[in-house]
Amino acid sequence: MSGRRERVLGIRWIVTLVAVGLTAAVVLSVGAVAERNARRALTSELTSRLLLEARNLALTSSGVLLSDFPELTLHPLLKEKLAKQPELSYAVVVDYAGIIQGHADPHRLGTRFAEPSGLRPVLDGPPRAAGETLRRSDRELVASVPILHPSGKRLGHVVVAMRTSYVDAVIERARRQQSLILAISLLVGLTASFLILSHVLRPVSVLRDGIRRIAGGDLDTPVSIRDGTELGLLARAINDMAAELKRAQAEMVERERLAREMELAREIQGSILPSDRIVEGAFVIEGSQRAAAEVGGDYYDYFPLPDGRIGLAVADVSGKGLAGCLIMSMLCALLRADRGVAGSPAALLAALDERLGATLRRGSFVTMFYGILDPRTGGLTYASAGHNPTLVYRRSTGTVESLRTRGIPLGAIRGGAIRATLEDQTLVLEPGDTLLQFTDGVSEAFDVEGGEQFGHDRMMTALRETASGGPRGVIDGLFERLTRWSGDGSRLDDETIVVLHHDPEHAALAQYEEARGRGTSLVLDGRSDPLEPIRDWIRSNPALDALPAPERDLLTSTLYEVCANVAEHGYGHDARREYEIWWLPPKGNGARGAMERPAPETAARHLRDGWFLIRDQGTPFSANHWKSQDFNDPRVRRRGRGLGLEIIHRTMRRVVYTPSTAAGNITWMCFGARAAEEATHAG
Amino acid sequence: MPDSFGIQEETRGRAVLLRVRGRLDARSATHLLEVGSRVRARNLNLVLDLSGITFMASSGLGSLLSLAEEFRQGDTRVRIASPSAAVTSVIHLLNLEPFLPIDGSEEEALHALDS
Numbered sequence: 001m002s003g004r005r006e007r008v009l010g011i012r013w014i015v016t017l018v019a020v021g022l023t024a025a026v027v028l029s030v031g032a033v034a035e036r037n038a039r040r041a042l043t044s045e046l047t048s049r050l051l052l053e054a055r056n057l058a059l060t061s062s063g064v065l066l067s068d069f070p071e072l073t074l075h076p077l078l079k080e081k082l083a084k085q086p087e088l089s090y091a092v093v094v095d096y097a098g099i100i101q102g103h104a105d106p107h108r109l110g111t112r113f114a115e116p117s118g119l120r121p122v123l124d125g126p127p128r129a130a131g132e133t134l135r136r137s138d139r140e141l142v143a144s145v146p147i148l149h150p151s152g153k154r155l156g157h158v159v160v161a162m163r164t165s166y167v168d169a170v171i172e173r174a175r176r177q178q179s180l181i182l183a184i185s186l187l188v189g190l191t192a193s194f195l196i197l198s199h200v201l202r203p204v205s206v207l208r209d210g211i212r213r214i215a216g217g218d219l220d221t222p223v224s225i226r227d228g229t230e231l232g233l234l235a236r237a238i239n240d241m242a243a244e245l246k247r248a249q250a251e252m253v254e255r256e257r258l259a260r261e262m263e264l265a266r267e268i269q270g271s272i273l274p275s276d277r278i279v280e281g282a283f284v285i286e287g288s289q290r291a292a293a294e295v296g297g298d299y300y301d302y303f304p305l306p307d308g309r310i311g312l313a314v315a316d317v318s319g320k321g322l323a324g325c326l327i328m329s330m331l332c333a334l335l336r337a338d339r340g341v342a343g344s345p346a347a348l349l350a351a352l353d354e355r356l357g358a359t360l361r362r363g364s365f366v367t368m369f370y371g372i373l374d375p376r377t378g379g380l381t382y383a384s385a386g387h388n389p390t391l392v393y394r395r396s397t398g399t400v401e402s403l404r405t406r407g408i409p410l411g412a413i414r415g416g417a418i419r420a421t422l423e424d425q426t427l428v429l430e431p432g433d434t435l436l437q438f439t440d441g442v443s444e445a446f447d448v449e450g451g452e453q454f455g456h457d458r459m460m461t462a463l464r465e466t467a468s469g470g471p472r473g474v475i476d477g478l479f480e481r482l483t484r485w486s487g488d489g490s491r492l493d494d495e496t497i498v499v500l501h502h503d504p505e506h507a508a509l510a511q512y513e514e515a516r517g518r519g520t521s522l523v524l525d526g527r528s529d530p531l532e533p534i535r536d537w538i539r540s541n542p543a544l545d546a547l548p549a550p551e552r553d554l555l556t557s558t559l560y561e562v563c564a565n566v567a568e569h570g571y572g573h574d575a576r577r578e579y580e581i582w583w584l585p586p587k588g589n590g591a592r593g594a595m596e597r598p599a600p601e602t603a604a605r606h607l608r609d610g611w612f613l614i615r616d617q618g619t620p621f622s623a624n625h626w627k628s629q630d631f632n633d634p635r636v637r638r639r640g641r642g643l644g645l646e647i648i649h650r651t652m653r654r655v656v657y658t659p660s661t662a663a664g665n666i667t668w669m670c671f672g673a674r675a676a677e678e679a680t681h682a683g
Numbered sequence: 684m685p686d687s688f689g690i691q692e693e694t695r696g697r698a699v700l701l702r703v704r705g706r707l708d709a710r711s712a713t714h715l716l717e718v719g720s721r722v723r724a725r726n727l728n729l730v731l732d733l734s735g736i737t738f739m740a741s742s743g744l745g746s747l748l749s750l751a752e753e754f755r756q757g758d759t760r761v762r763i764a765s766p767s768a769a770v771t772s773v774i775h776l777l778n779l780e781p782f783l784p785i786d787g788s789e790e791e792a793l794h795a796l797d798s
Binding site: 531553557561638640643651 | 686745748751752753755768779782
């Protein structure tokens, strides 16, 4: 509805004008007809009167014409008649010889009567006897009546003429009278019509104003009409409609408010979950969630622990909506607070139960899986508080294990009873093995008909068929199967999947892909001396060039030793073959080369949080575990060899070497404090 | 400092002072070992002034360790005088100070050898 008020022609005016117009038309039509009839009647009366005058004069003249001197009688008679009746233009008595015997003008007496010319007969008018005529011209109406002897013999005739101007004057007077009456009738009629219709149609204006108010948003002021006609019915219907609109409006506002809150809850929920995978050593951990239509309480997380191990959590809060979302947020906060402190997974779950128990309502609970991965050994220690079984695909056998543990859900029974039910379990993930954890939104998804759930058997099959694709392959494959199973409609529950995959090559390739995506690189050939290129490369990278001198020198030395190893042992100093060094800053600190020069202490921190990657396609090293040398042994000192690897492993806190991947030999390492004496050569 | 390698030799009593400058890598380490072996053959102590070292690769470090061990077997010693930051950082990194004793100056190193 535009703010501008539309100008419309009111129906009151339309109806009134139409009624008034019709009334006027009728009155005028009737008036016109009446005037014509009146004109005819008057004309007829006047002609009748003229004829009667002529007849009377003829009758009077019949006896006078037989006298000796009829003119003596007729002249004063006619003179007096004309004087008394000025509408008569003349009256003439003419004998049978055509001689004027009677005339108001004495000079005309005895003269021959000349019939007036230019007369035409009057066709209508009063009936005439034989010999009688009525004629007219533009100026006169002439009646001629024969004068008859009682015996019937014609003695002469009388001619009486009346001025048509007199006739017209009479008619005009009558017309004026009539017009006046007509005008007064019209005025009264129009006024009455207008007043009556305006009164009758006033409710229309009230309705119009009421509808305008409703359109303008005023739903509280009713349309007030006391009317027993359809207009009153319409007013009541409009009032009912306004009340209904108001109620619907309030409901809509409430729904929008709830929808906004749900959306906010969903955003908060999404922001808590990990945004990316973790690659640690030869392990890749990745999770994904497809949210239900209503915000829910599924949670998953994976994170490095201070001691180098990785924590992995999957949880499902009972109940949906904001309540589930709030509990999930609390769980996330408690887990982040306790994960570095609690010992085993079972101990952590027990601690969470104690903290959550005070907050959860009766009947609310949380199922949760928590595991700690040691990427150096591949060992996973885990515990479950009533959560789904853990599925593990074993590459060596091609089978999937379903591992259940004891443990009741968090908050199910208050008072710490959970401790007696929790137990830590361990498993070892060999290269190629894949672990899958999930929430029941996945396993309990119904098919399109709503009759059968997806189930653990299908999940185990899906895992076996997709494990070779790494975590992304498992996640995408499982979601695709779920979509085919349940259709594209809205989900009743969140579907959460977390995959832990032991594949050195996969991890290395993932790292290489990330390096190519956002890192900076240096390309060298097998023959070049790498020292100056490395120095130039470091200088060209603000984040590295800002390092304090000791770190920068150590970094230079370490990268030099890596390059020297590749050039000598991998390429045999072949100038035709190239290898790459990549530097990836920590995420969130700018894309390749886009960083501003940081302060030295910040640069040192970034150096420790980022990592380097070397890719070559030379002869791979042997896949033996590196061990630090014992320099107390004089033989070691005398030999003076292997110091390059020693420098590398003392400078880099983590070194992962994966030979013979699809992209070549990949080494990735993180600069830091002196690492443990063992590092991993994978493959 | 330029990276070009060079060794300046000076005999001081029962010790030979080798002032080594430039880059100590696989190639230059071989040369250092040869020179050092000649000193060892004369049964003299060795002071290595490494203040002029601009870069030390693992092979250079290995040559120092190897020389020190060779001299130790013959009752002679090697000391390192006023090493540059490129040298000390690597020696510290690998905790090799017990095997590659460091002195602040040539005179200190010579005095330590005398005593």
